[in-house]
Amino acid sequence: MKRQLWLALAAVAFAQAPGVNYEESMVGAYTLPDPLRMSNGELVKNATMWKRQRRPEILALFESQVYGRSAPAPRKIDYELLHRKTDALGGLATRKEVAVWLTPRRTGPRMDLLIYVPKERKGPAPVFLGLNFGGNQAVTTEADVPVTKKWVRPGKFTENGRATEASRGTEASRWQIETVVKRGYAVATAYYGDIFPDHKEGLKDSIIPYFYKPGQSEPEPDQWQAIGAWAWGLSRALDYIQRDRELDGKRVAVWGHSRLGKTALWAGAQDERFALVISNNSGEGGAALARRNFGETVERINTAAPHWFAANFKKYNRAVNDLPVDQHMLIALIAPRPVYIASAMEDLWADPRGEFLAALAADPVYRLLGTDGLAVKEMPEVHAPVMSRIGYHIRAGKHDVTGYDWEQFLNFADRHLSKR
Ligand code: GCU
Numbered sequence: 001m002k003r004q005l006w007l008a009l010a011a012v013a014f015a016q017a018p019g020v021n022y023e024e025s026m027v028g029a030y031t032l033p034d035p036l037r038m039s040n041g042e043l044v045k046n047a048t049m050w051k052r053q054r055r056p057e058i059l060a061l062f063e064s065q066v067y068g069r070s071a072p073a074p075r076k077i078d079y080e081l082l083h084r085k086t087d088a089l090g091g092l093a094t095r096k097e098v099a100v101w102l103t104p105r106r107t108g109p110r111m112d113l114l115i116y117v118p119k120e121r122k123g124p125a126p127v128f129l130g131l132n133f134g135g136n137q138a139v140t141t142e143a144d145v146p147v148t149k150k151w152v153r154p155g156k157f158t159e160n161g162r163a164t165e166a167s168r169g170t171e172a173s174r175w176q177i178e179t180v181v182k183r184g185y186a187v188a189t190a191y192y193g194d195i196f197p198d199h200k201e202g203l204k205d206s207i208i209p210y211f212y213k214p215g216q217s218e219p220e221p222d223q224w225q226a227i228g229a230w231a232w233g234l235s236r237a238l239d240y241i242q243r244d245r246e247l248d249g250k251r252v253a254v255w256g257h258s259r260l261g262k263t264a265l266w267a268g269a270q271d272e273r274f275a276l277v278i279s280n281n282s283g284e285g286g287a288a289l290a291r292r293n294f295g296e297t298v299e300r301i302n303t304a305a306p307h308w309f310a311a312n313f314k315k316y317n318r319a320v321n322d323l324p325v326d327q328h329m330l331i332a333l334i335a336p337r338p339v340y341i342a343s344a345m346e347d348l349w350a351d352p353r354g355e356f357l358a359a360l361a362a363d364p365v366y367r368l369l370g371t372d373g374l375a376v377k378e379m380p381e382v383h384a385p386v387m388s389r390i391g392y393h394i395r396a397g398k399h400d401v402t403g404y405d406w407e408q409f410l411n412f413a414d415r416h417l418s419k420r
Contacts (some may be wrong), residue, residue, distance in 0.1 A: 020300075021293050022348050030291035033325060035332045035365050047369050059270065059333055061325045066285070067266050068224035068310030070232045071211040077239045078106065086119075088142060093118055093181050097136075097146070100240050102195065102233065103210040111194040111233055112136060114145060116177055117186045117246045125186040126251035126417050128409070129237055131230055131260050134163060134171050135191045141169035150193045151205070174257065174401040183410050186247055188237060192260060195233035196226040200307050207233075221311040227285070228310070230260065231267035238273055251275050251417050255409065257401045258350075259308065262286035269333035276417050278340045278409055281399050283350025285309065287341045289327050289358045290320050295351040298323075327354075328361035331390070335362065336369035338416035340391035340409060345382055347399040353379060359392050366390055387415055 021027070035058065036044040044054045063069045078101040088095035093116040101110045114136040117125050132139050134157070135148030147163050157167035177187050192198060196206035203209070206229055208219060219225060224232070234254055242249030253276040256264030261282030268277030279287045284296035285308070299317035302309060316323050331339055341359045343352035356379045366373035366389055375388035385393035385408045395404050 020295065020297075020349075022295065024294070024353070027292050027294050030289075030321065032289070032291065032328060032361055033323075035329045035362065036368065039324070044368070050365065050368060055333060058325060058329050062266075062269065062330060062333070064222040064310070065312050065316075065324060066309060067231070068219060068228045068312070069222055070224045070228045070270070073235065073239070074104065076104075077236075077243065079240050079243075082112070085144075088116060089178055089181060091119070092178065094246070095142070095145075098240060098244075100190075100236055102207045102236060108210040109194055109205075109207055111190045111236065112146075112148075113188055113190050113237055113240060114139070115186060115188045115244075115247075116181055118181045118184055121184055124246060124248035125184065126248050126253070126413070127186045127188050127241055128180055128253050128255055128413075129188045129234065129241065130255045130257075130264065131192040131195075131234065132171055132175070132189050133192065133260070134167055135193075136189060137163065137168045138171040139169075139175040139189055140177060141172055143168070148191050148193070150191060151197045151199075151202075152191075152193060153198060173403075176403060176406045179403070179406060180410065183414070185253075185410070185413065188241060188247075190233065190237060192230050192233075192263075196229040196307075198226060198259075198307075200305075202226065202307055219311070223310060225310060226305075226308045227259070227263050227266055230263040231270065234263070234267040235271045235273075238271065242273070249273070253278060253409075253413055253417060255280065257281060258283070258286075258399065259305075262308075265330050265334070265339075268337070268339070269330050272337070274337070276338045276340075276413060277334050278342070278412075279355075280342045280401050280405055281344055281347050281350050282341075283347070283355070285327075286350075286355075287327055287331065287358050288351040288354035289361075290316075290323060291326055292351060292354040292357070294354055295349045326358070326361075328358040331358055331362035332365035335365045336371045336389065338389050338391065338412065340412045342392070342405050342408065343394040344399060345394060345396050350399065352394050356392055356394070359390050362390060385411070387412055389416065391416075 082097040085095045096115045098113045137147045152163045254274045255278035257280040261279040268274045343355045363373035371389040374390040
């Protein structure tokens, strides 16, 4: 009886759940907040007003309403070189593992950075920095990179919540380390689970509790959760990179795929030391406009992953038009620094058109700041990358990071991250 009742209730709940919309004609009308108008209605007239008034206003709204406020940057950087090998990748690179402690006095989790530095280079190498999903051993086939001992998402290459040796290299195609190194860039990465284990109960094993005020037992509604913590971790990786003489801390591209693409945008928006930002298939809560009802929605993301965004973001589950921001303003926070948005044809869940339209709606801010913004007004054809200061492409295929994507990221970085 009980079971029947439960099944009946579940059926009702399912029937009421709004279907996912994949019909362009069903998207409906929406009005985006104007990035160049202050909350009090005043128009942003020049770069100074953007920098001093509107940018801080938008940043504060994303903090309080979307991702949550993060802890301030630590005063001291605490790191230790664990391992250094000068003939990695068959002699192409120097490989290092560096432990970076994320909380004071080594009380809490540490993040292990894996770094490949091209040996052939003229000075400090520019860097592609990003977090990975499966542990550092997953991004490379090299046998002597340690397998993460932390909790990983259950899957084919895990046993009892831990990664197995079989996970080595399983994300290698998403990183293309050899190609990147051959183009003269260093690669730096860390496992995102070092910062916040990506599950609903992950908070307690994350870095966040180490920053509670006395007596605090959970983040305030306007404080950080997983995406905020991961983005903060990227800034700590940058702290380290800026100390490393082999790396050029002024030419660091922060990148990420999917939930880590959302993270890269948020990291780049907050931390202006990142010279370039790349979002790959980041979708809802990343580059895609929240107001467009296509693919994933605010309600769905907050339900499936309640630990990603600030608790305040849930207020908009059924009131997305009440959001004081939309994702074009997240991209605008990166201005005038170069930003690249990549979509995939079959990745409808992430709303490719919504990702393009957000890039387009950030263009006025880039232009106000004197750059060429996004060089097109219409969504480009498949495999027709746009390489202006706001870059964009859509490729064939699924939700993934491919060689095609990397080719464009590298071309974009060659153009926009060259020595200044
Ligand atoms: C889910 C989620 C997306 C996210 C993706 C990923 O599909 O709904 O928002 O981008 O996972 O990170 O792979």
